[in-house]
Amino acid sequence: MIDFHLNSRSGVAPYLQLIRQVRQALQLGLLREGDQLPTVKDVAGSLAINPNTVLKAYRSLEYEGLAAAKPGVGTFVTKTVSDQSVVAHQRLSMELSAWIGRAQQAGLDFEDMEALFQRAARAAAQEEAV
Amino acid sequence: MSSTTAAIEAHGLGKRYGHRWALADCTLTIPAGHVAGLVGPNGAGKTTLISLATGMLAPTTGTIEVLGGLPASGPGQLARVGYVAQDTPTYAGLSVADHLRLGAHLNPRWDAGLARRRIEQLSLDPKQKAGRLSGGQRAQLALTLALAKRPELLILDEPIASLDPVARREFLQVLMHVTAEQELSVVMSSHLVADLERVADYLVVLVASRVRIDGEVDDLLATHHLLTGPRRAAATLPASQQVITDSHAGRQSTFLVRSSEPIIDPAWTAEEVSLEDLVLAYMGPSSGSPQEQRLEVHQ
Numbered sequence: 001m002i003d004f005h006l007n008s009r010s011g012v013a014p015y016l017q018l019i020r021q022v023r024q025a026l027q028l029g030l031l032r033e034g035d036q037l038p039t040v041k042d043v044a045g046s047l048a049i050n051p052n053t054v055l056k057a058y059r060s061l062e063y064e065g066l067a068a069a070k071p072g073v074g075t076f077v078t079k080t081v082s083d084q085s086v087v088a089h090q091r092l093s094m095e096l097s098a099w100i101g102r103a104q105q106a107g108l109d110f111e112d113m114e115a116l117f118q119r120a121a122r123a124a125a126q127e128e129a130v
Numbered sequence: 131m132s133s134t135t136a137a138i139e140a141h142g143l144g145k146r147y148g149h150r151w152a153l154a155d156c157t158l159t160i161p162a163g164h165v166a167g168l169v170g171p172n173g174a175g176k177t178t179l180i181s182l183a184t185g186m187l188a189p190t191t192g193t194i195e196v197l198g199g200l201p202a203s204g205p206g207q208l209a210r211v212g213y214v215a216q217d218t219p220t221y222a223g224l225s226v227a228d229h230l231r232l233g234a235h236l237n238p239r240w241d242a243g244l245a246r247r248r249i250e251q252l253s254l255d256p257k258q259k260a261g262r263l264s265g266g267q268r269a270q271l272a273l274t275l276a277l278a279k280r281p282e283l284l285i286l287d288e289p290i291a292s293l294d295p296v297a298r299r300e301f302l303q304v305l306m307h308v309t310a311e312q313e314l315s316v317v318m319s320s321h322l323v324a325d326l327e328r329v330a331d332y333l334v335v336l337v338a339s340r341v342r343i344d345g346e347v348d349d350l351l352a353t354h355h356l357l358t359g360p361r362r363a364a365a366t367l368p369a370s371q372q373v374i375t376d377s378h379a380g381r382q383s384t385f386l387v388r389s390s391e392p393i394i395d396p397a398w399t400a401e402e403v404s405l406e407d408l409v410l411a412y413m414g415p416s417s418g419s420p421q422e423q424r425l426e427v428h429q
Contacts, residue, residue: 050306
């Protein structure tokens with residue numbers, strides 16, 4: 001089971017934040033096949049968000065093949081993400097740490113780095129959309 | 131969320147006090163199964179619309195139906211709609227337990243178990259007089275009373291405006307939990323978009339007694355774009371792009387447009403709009419949108 005949280009200043013739609021947190025938990029091995037996701041009622045109640053937002057996120061996860069709904073019981077994880085991707089992430093994570101070190105040496109603070117990251121992410125997203 | 135009837139359906143609805151129209155020419159359909167936010171500045175007509183929907187006011191023009199029936203047209207209709215008035219009023223001299231007894235006497239579908247459980251969860255002392263409760267506790271008591279009558283539609287008028295941030299969040303947590311549990315339709319007003327941003331999935335924006343825009347939040351966000359590019363006049367934009375606001379500085383123009391088609395002009399940088407920016411754009415003075423022109427013709 002995982003606990004969701006929302007960042008209201010990120011500009012990312014709440015349902016996307018929920019999806020990302022599930023994907024991230026899968027990649028980090030915090031969620032495995034058979035694990036139950038928190039009920040729609042509990043997520044809506046604890047985060048004070050519209051239940052339809054939670055449903056939308058869960059439906060999207062079902063569509064991706066990561067989760068499945070059991071009527072009257074809840075939504076369950078249907079896939080364990082392979083260890084290979086965790087290894088890949090470790091490498092990415094190390095590369096990122098090195099990058100942060102270089103950025104700090106160049107005199108950037110975390111806000112500057114975030115701005116750089118977001119610009120690059122947006123450019124990548126736009127390229128993908130074209 | 132199974133019902134196909136609208137939570138609220140209004141046609142040409144208006145309410146006049148003397149010479150002043152508190153609500154004019156209001157035509158809208160709020161589908162059932164949603165949490166609908168009613169936003170607008172103070173005095174825009176939110177409370178008037180809510181009073182018409184709860185049957186406390188009779189319309190000057192037009193019609194309004196709530197869950198397919200006339201507002202407050204009989205005991206059956208009254209039982210289907212829960213209502214929490216502005217500033218969540220309670221009886222200061224009565225205890226929490228008195229309020230629950232009153233609710234049980236006045237409501238045919240009263241759920242005493244639900245009321246008792248909620249009061250326990252809120253750790254309210256049943257013997258406490260309502261006048262001695264904090265603002266947040268009083269709001270929760272008023273919400274408990276409205277929920278225990280087991281309504282199909284819950285109408286709330288500025289329920290959290292006077293609460294501190296913690297009490298606001300607690301109120302919305304309970305409201306969303308119950309909405310998911312009971313498949314309840316909710317209509318709630320607020321003059322602050324931020325209060326509704328996470329909870330509403332349907333939005334009605336009221337400005338100066340009129341509905342400026344209404345629709346599902348996802349659709350509204352998908353069809354509004356913020357365009358930045360080389361300076362040009364609003365009139366030169368394609369007809370499919372309705373200009374909501376425009377501003378010009380030096381060589382640059384910024385437009386908020388409504389368009390169901392994707393923005394393909396490479397001269398523009400198109401960005402998504404937040405719900406707050408979208409609502410503020412409709413609340414502010416607009417330039418040349420058809421709605422505004424129609425308003426001027428009226429005057």
